[in-house]
Amino acid sequence: MEFDPTLPKWTQIAEVIRTRIKDGTYPPHHLISEVRMEQEFGVARVTIRKVTAALREEGLIVTTPGMGSFVAPRRPQEPNGTA
Template sequence: MEIDLDGPEPLYEQIADMLSARIAEGTYEPRRRIPSEAALCEEFSVSRPTVRAAVKLLNDRGLTVTVRGKGTFVAEARPESEAGDRANR
């Protein structure tokens, strides 16, 4: 999957969706760091603010946690029953 520079979706959303897919498929494992902002900038050929917006979106979705000075980590996997319970509240 590639970024669609001419598409209607903002670049940061496209990047967040790609990173979300990698988390879902296990490429990035729970409690492990995702690539650095610099690495993501290089991979997607975008600016740092674009990558920061994508990572913020992942944090907002509860998929990652950013630890100042350490990086951004995939959030711990929640048991399915707990995830379902929260969705039903």
């Protein structure tokens, strides 16, 4: 991945992962591996931890100590189309 030098790398990586979650590339309960992200994006673990923290705050992933981070189950849609 080629990074935009005007934006923090972690925000750019978070957007990639966010898109993968939303388009179904990463389905609910899919393991979000910090090691794999480090390798794929060529960044330090501290950068990946910022990514997972942001996605966790958004409710897109859940982290279980000792097990890892996983795509959160999808919430049912409200009748008016909002979650």
